[in-house]
Amino acid sequence: MGSLKIGKMIMRSLGRKPATLMYPVIPREWKERTRGHISIDMGTCILCGICGKKCPTDAITVDRDAKTWSIKRMQCIQCSCCVEVCPKKCLVNEATYTTPAVYKIVDTFEKPDNPEADSAGGSLKCDDTCVFCGICAKKCPQAAITVVREDKKWEVDDDKCTRCGLCIEGCPKKSLKIE
Amino acid sequence: MAKRTVIPFGPQHPVLPEPIHLDLVIEDETVVEAIPSIGFIHRGLEKLVEKNEWPEMVYVIERVCGICSFGHGWGYCKSVEGNLGVTVPLRAEYLRTIWHELGRIHSHLLWLGLLADAFGFESLFMHSWRLREKVLDMFEETTGGRVIFSVCKVGGVRKDVSDEKLAEISAELNGMIPELKELTDVFIEDMSVKNRLTGVGVLSKEEVTELCAVGPVARASGVASDVRLDGHGAYAELGFEPCVEQDGDSMARCKVRIKELFQSIELIEKAAKSIPEGDIDVKVKGNPSGEFVGRMEQPRGEAYYYSKGNGSKFLERIRVRTPTNANIPALVKMLQGCDLADVPVLVLTIDPCISCTER
Numbered sequence: 001m002g003s004l005k006i007g008k009m010i011m012r013s014l015g016r017k018p019a020t021l022m023y024p025v026i027p028r029e030w031k032e033r034t035r036g037h038i039s040i041d042m043g044t045c046i047l048c049g050i051c052g053k054k055c056p057t058d059a060i061t062v063d064r065d066a067k068t069w070s071i072k073r074m075q076c077i078q079c080s081c082c083v084e085v086c087p088k089k090c091l092v093n094e095a096t097y098t099t100p101a102v103y104k105i106v107d108t109f110e111k112p113d114n115p116e117a118d119s120a121g122g123s124l125k126c127d128d129t130c131v132f133c134g135i136c137a138k139k140c141p142q143a144a145i146t147v148v149r150e151d152k153k154w155e156v157d158d159d160k161c162t163r164c165g166l167c168i169e170g171c172p173k174k175s176l177k178i179e
Numbered sequence: 180m181a182k183r184t185v186i187p188f189g190p191q192h193p194v195l196p197e198p199i200h201l202d203l204v205i206e207d208e209t210v211v212e213a214i215p216s217i218g219f220i221h222r223g224l225e226k227l228v229e230k231n232e233w234p235e236m237v238y239v240i241e242r243v244c245g246i247c248s249f250g251h252g253w254g255y256c257k258s259v260e261g262n263l264g265v266t267v268p269l270r271a272e273y274l275r276t277i278w279h280e281l282g283r284i285h286s287h288l289l290w291l292g293l294l295a296d297a298f299g300f301e302s303l304f305m306h307s308w309r310l311r312e313k314v315l316d317m318f319e320e321t322t323g324g325r326v327i328f329s330v331c332k333v334g335g336v337r338k339d340v341s342d343e344k345l346a347e348i349s350a351e352l353n354g355m356i357p358e359l360k361e362l363t364d365v366f367i368e369d370m371s372v373k374n375r376l377t378g379v380g381v382l383s384k385e386e387v388t389e390l391c392a393v394g395p396v397a398r399a400s401g402v403a404s405d406v407r408l409d410g411h412g413a414y415a416e417l418g419f420e421p422c423v424e425q426d427g428d429s430m431a432r433c434k435v436r437i438k439e440l441f442q443s444i445e446l447i448e449k450a451a452k453s454i455p456e457g458d459i460d461v462k463v464k465g466n467p468s469g470e471f472v473g474r475m476e477q478p479r480g481e482a483y484y485y486s487k488g489n490g491s492k493f494l495e496r497i498r499v500r501t502p503t504n505a506n507i508p509a510l511v512k513m514l515q516g517c518d519l520a521d522v523p524v525l526v527l528t529i530d531p532c533i534s535c536t537e538r
Contacts, residue, residue, distance in 0.1 A: 005369040009306055009361055019309045031316075033323035033338070056231055056238045079238045079329045084337075093323070 030095035035078040037098045040069055042109045044090035048162035050141045051082035051091060064162075070108035073098050087164040122178045124156045124163065130175040136167035181206040186519070190219045194297045194523035197533035201526070205519055213514035215507055221537040225497050232492040233259055233467060234333060243499060244535040245326050246289060247477045249275075249282045251499070251535075252331035254484040257411070257473035258497075259333045262488055265463055269413070271335035273454040276412040277345065278321070278328065280443040280450075284352075285314040286478035287436045287443075290530050291366065294433065297527045298375040306362055313355060317348050335460025345451035352444045363437040367430075376430040380513035380525045383427055392509035394480020394502050395435040396529050400427035406476035417449045432528045439478075466490050477502055479530045501535035 021028055030036070047069065049062040059075035060082060062068075083091045098105070124145075126136075132152055137145040144160035145167060147153065168176045184205050190198030198219040204212040227239050240255040241248045253275050260267060292307030315325045321340045322328040330337045366372055382392070387400040397404050398421055405421035407414045422438035424431035467488025475482045480502030487496040506529040513525055 005365040006300075006303055006306070009365075010302055013306075019312065031319045031323075033321070034319055035323040035329070054235065056235045077238065077327070078324070080323070080337075081235065081238065 024100070032095070034095040035080055035093045036096045037073070037078070037094055038071060038076060038082065039092050039094050040071075040109055041090040041092075042069065042111050044088050045069060045111060046088055046162045046164060047111060048087060048141055048164040050085050050087065050164065050166075053141060054081050054085045056081060067111040068108050069111070070106055073101075073105040073107060075104075087166055122163070123158050124161050124167070124176060124178055126154045126156075127175050127177075129173045130154055131173055133172065135170050135172065136176060139166045139170040141166065183211065188522060188526075192523070194527065195531075196293065197531065199526075199531060199533050201514070201522075203514070203519070203522065208519050210514050210517050210519060210522065213511050215511060217507075217533060217537055219537070220534055222534075224538045225499065228494045228497045230493075233488070233494050234463075236494065236497070237332060238329060240497070240499070241327055241329065241331075243501075243538050244532055246286045246532060247282055247479065247535070248327050249278045249331065250475050250477045250482070252328070253279060253412075254473055254475040254477075254482055254499070255486070255497070256331050256333045257475065258471050258484040258486040259467055259488075259494075260463075261471035261473055262467035262469050262486055263333070263463060263465060265334055265461060267335055268458045268461060269455050270339075270457040271459045273413045273450050274336050274340060274459065275331065276414065276417070277340075277348075277447050277450050277454075278318075278330065279412065280446050281314055281317060281348075283443045283478045284440055285311050285318070286530075287440050288314065290436060290478075290527075291362070291433075294524070294527050295366075295372075297523045298372070300372065303362075303365055303372075310355060310358060310362065313351070317351065320344070321348070332460065334463040335458070337460075339459045342451075342454065345454060349448045349451040352447060356441070356444065359440060363440070366433055366437060373430065375521075375524055376433055377428060379429045379521050380517060380528060381426070381428045382509060382513055386512060387427070387509065390508045390512055391505055392480075393505045394477070394530075395432055395439070396480065396506050396509055398422060399424045399431035399435045401425045404481070406474045406481050409474070411475075413450055414446075416453065417446055419446070429524060429528045436530075466492055467494060479503060479532060479535075480505060482535075499535075499538060501532065501538075503529065503532045503536045506531075507536075 047062050047064050052060040052062045056079060057075050057077055059072045061070045080093045083093050132147055132149045134147040137147045142160045142162055144157045146155045163178055186203045186205055188201040188203050189195050190200045200216045202214040203210050224239055224243055228236055231239055237252050237255055241252040243251045288307050288311035292304040295303035295307060319325050322330045322338060382400050384401045387397050387402050401423060403421045403423050407419050422435050422442055424434050468490040470487045473484045482502055483500040485498040486494055489495045510529045517525055
């Protein structure tokens with residue numbers, strides 16, 4: 001038993017720098033894996049909308065007509081779910097936090113016009129090895145594929161299709177390709 | 180007989196980080212009865228299972244609590260994995276165990292700080308939290324988050340940690356031991372702390388068993404109950420023995436948590452040395468269609484995770500029973516007959532987490 005057992009610790013603290021940091025005046029050191037904020041490379045993005053559908057907090061909105069991708073910064077929980085599901089890997093969770101704000105920030109990014117790249121995408125084709133299992137239709141985030149097993153019918157709506165490639169990955173017979 | 184008075188304690192009280200309300204019936208300065216009431220921060224997280232697909236629900240479940248968030252994520256995954264009959268790779272189980280034990284260290288350090296704050300020892304509170312900060316940095320380095328980690332998923336974990344990094348973390352934790360020892364010695368040996376904790380809020384072994392208390396509250400009264408004994412995760416390989424004290428008072432509850440701090444460092448060291456190579460996740464196919472209950476030993480005690488699936492992407496029901504919920508009857512019992520001045524310390528000794536309790 002004793003009193004002032006913490007004495008040594010306190011004396012050492014007197015000669016030490018504070019354990020806290022005057023953030024954000026003094027910038028902090030970011031760890032390599034820190035999940036700070038989501039950033040997007042709009043040049044690679046195909047506006048498939050999977051990130052928006054999978055987002056647990058509905059923070060991401062993808063508008064295919066206006067060719068925009070927007071994120072509600074205050075709603076995003078930095079879970080990296082969108083980064084994982086993105087088929088083109090154009091989303092990155094960067095280490096730095098966004099600046100503090102007094103209103104709810106919505107960041108909108110526009111897809112740059114690049115007609116050559118758009119037309120070079122080709123369209124989805126299915127060859128005769130297809131067994132009409134319908135997995136591609138289930139996988140399609142835009143519901144662009146229609147499969148009717150009885151009539152042996154396979155159809156794709158080119159306007160809806162984003163060429164994300166999820167159907168190609170899921171096809172058990174490897175019958176699908178973009179050309 | 181002295182006049183009886185009812186004093187409301189909480190939901191807003193300097194000692195309570197989260198809202199619980201107690202009606203204290205007192206005679207002079209002695210508490211005769213305590214009537215608890217909760218329901219101030221119910222968020223309806225269990226109901227969200229109807230809107231979120233089961234793989235995404237783990238992000239919600241992690242947010243049940245900001246302190247034991249990794250354990251909650253693991254408990255949910257364990258329940259759904261049991262439902263689907265998935266076997267998780269051993270490397271993932273080791274990583275989960277390491278993160279869970281790191282979570283225990285940071286939770287116990289937080290609790291020690293809060294306890295010091297409850298009996299008015301401000302500098303002890305600051306030093307406990309200073310050491311806790313180092314553990315949060317380790318979490319950030321390995322998972323990317325300081326409080327919410329988002330690394331646990333059904334079928335394994337999302338991020339791998341290299342063996343070198345694990346050895347580094349283990350060495351850093353071992354380097355913290357002298358400072359931790361110095362800090363915890365203040366709790367065990369300082370006279371002013373002893374005066375506030377020794378012999379206060381005694382619970383006997385029989386009372387603990389009868390009231391179904393869990394976690395450090397039960398272990399401080401000599402009941403060696405710990406879910407980690409069933410060997411989930413990597414605990415079977417690491418060889419685990421629960422920390423038990425016999426006195427049943429506030430000091431015993433403090434000692435159990437202090438022992439667990441050092442035990443967790445040991446477990447992490449063992450796990451970092453013996454972690455096997457291999458995959459960190461398995462591909463999960465299908466949707467859950469049965470019922471399953473998973474149990475976890477959270478820093479505060481035993482927690483239950485029940486999941487019921489109907490073959491669709493949305494689970495039908497999730498139920499979480501948290502350790503604070505189980506410890507409230509024990510708290511009410513230990514408050515009977517205590518001094519009014521000891522109430523804040525006694526409420527703190529069960530390590531109450533009301534957000535967990537109400538979800």
